[in-house]
Amino acid sequence: MAWPNILQRGTLLSRFSHHHVVVFLLTFFSYSLLHASRKTFSNVKVSISKQWTPSAFNKSVDLPVEIWSRNRLFPSAEEATLFLGTLDTVFLFSYAVGLFISGIIGDRLNLRLVLSFGMCSSALVVFVFGTLTEWLHFYNKGLYCCLWIVNGLLQSTGWPCVVAVMGNWFGKAGRGVVFGLWSACASVGNILGACLASSVLQYGYEYAFLVTAAVQFAGGIVIFFGLLVSPEELGEEKLSPSVQKLSRLRAKRHPWPGQPSPFFPGEL
Numbered sequence: 001m002a003w004p005n006i007l008q009r010g011t012l013l014s015r016f017s018h019h020h021v022v023v024f025l026l027t028f029f030s031y032s033l034l035h036a037s038r039k040t041f042s043n044v045k046v047s048i049s050k051q052w053t054p055s056a057f058n059k060s061v062d063l064p065v066e067i068w069s070r071n072r073l074f075p076s077a078e079e080a081t082l083f084l085g086t087l088d089t090v091f092l093f094s095y096a097v098g099l100f101i102s103g104i105i106g107d108r109l110n111l112r113l114v115l116s117f118g119m120c121s122s123a124l125v126v127f128v129f130g131t132l133t134e135w136l137h138f139y140n141k142g143l144y145c146c147l148w149i150v151n152g153l154l155q156s157t158g159w160p161c162v163v164a165v166m167g168n169w170f171g172k173a174g175r176g177v178v179f180g181l182w183s184a185c186a187s188v189g190n191i192l193g194a195c196l197a198s199s200v201l202q203y204g205y206e207y208a209f210l211v212t213a214a215v216q217f218a219g220g221i222v223i224f225f226g227l228l229v230s231p232e233e234l235g236e237e238k239l240s241p242s243v244q245k246l247s248r249l250r251a252k253r254h255p256w257p258g259q260p261s262p263f264f265p266g267e268l
Contacts, residue, residue, distance in 0.1 A: 016170075019228060023169045024178070026227050027162040028185045030119060033212075033219045034158040035189025036196060037126050040212045041087075043197040044130075047205035049080040052139065073139045083141065090145055091152040098156025111161045111229040118157025119220030123213040125151045130209025168230035 052073040074080040106114050129147045133139065162185075170178050196215065197208040228234065 019231070019234065020169055022226070023165060023228060024182060026223060027165050028182055028188075030115060030219055030223050030227075031158050031162050031185045032189035032192055033216045034119065034122065034155050035186050036193030037122065037212045037216050038155070039190045039193025040126075040197045040208050041130075043194055044201060044205040044208050045081075045084050047201065049077050049084065051134070051205065052080045052083075053077050073141060083144075087144060087148045091148045094149045094152030095156050098153040099160060101153070102157040103160040106157070106160045106164055111165055112223065112227045114157050115161040115165075115227070116220045116224035118154045118161070119223060120217050122151055122154040123217035123220065125154060126209055126216070127213040131206040131213070134204070134206035165227065165229050 053076060054072050074083065102114070102118070125147055129144065129151065133143070166179070166182060193212060196211050200207040200211050
């Protein structure tokens with residue numbers, strides 16, 4: 001039985017250069033890190049709930065809970081759990097709205113800058129939300145809601161940008177194989193987030209946020225200096241004559257910025 005052409009003699013792999021591999025890995029792990037920070041919040045909810053509720057009550061004197069436990073947000077674990085669910089809701093709502101906004105911004109600005117800004121800024125918000133507030137023993141429901149709304153908007157920059165970059169580099173040939181492998185980034189991110197959080201959770205939930213925020217911030221720096229959003233950034237002098245010819249032909253068809261990249265390997 002004859003194999004499909006795309007599977008014969010490494011036809012698919014021969015279409016891609018080391019630049020494609022780098023782009024694949026950078027976009028894969030950038031979105032994985034974004035998912036890891038989201039997973040951290042889910043993994044430490046129990047610890048947060050305990051921290052936000054009084055651990056004991058003074059039975060000998062009749063004192064209000066606010067006086068007996070000044071640094072606590074809620075009088076019971078049930079109310080803390082309800083508020084954590086509210087944070088999930090506002091995050092998902094802001095994330096959904098942000099996807100539309102980020103797509104528009106990504107079409108008009110450099111995808112590398114948008115993605116790296118979103119990753120680094122989101123890491124700073126996560127650090128303030130989970131680590132800095134705990135170190136300062138500052139608990140405020142309004143602040144938590146605002147921070148998590150901003151985090152949803154910043155995290156929404158990830159998906160439109162990485163998909164656009166992948167579309168610039170990988171064409172129709174082998175798209176199912178390439179994107180099938182690449183789409184595992186969300187699951188890998190969830191696993192990574194669970195591992196990072198569980199490794200330091202014994203020291204306090206604030207360190208779980210600290211570790212994931214630090215790793216995500218470092219990933220944003222790598223994206224800023226290492227990601228090529230399209231083959232056009234390599235310059236025509238580094239491309240084959242056939243690709244240069246195709247570039248000029250398609251540039252005449254799509255002279256406006258933001259059009260699809262002319263360097264799809266599947267079309268060569």
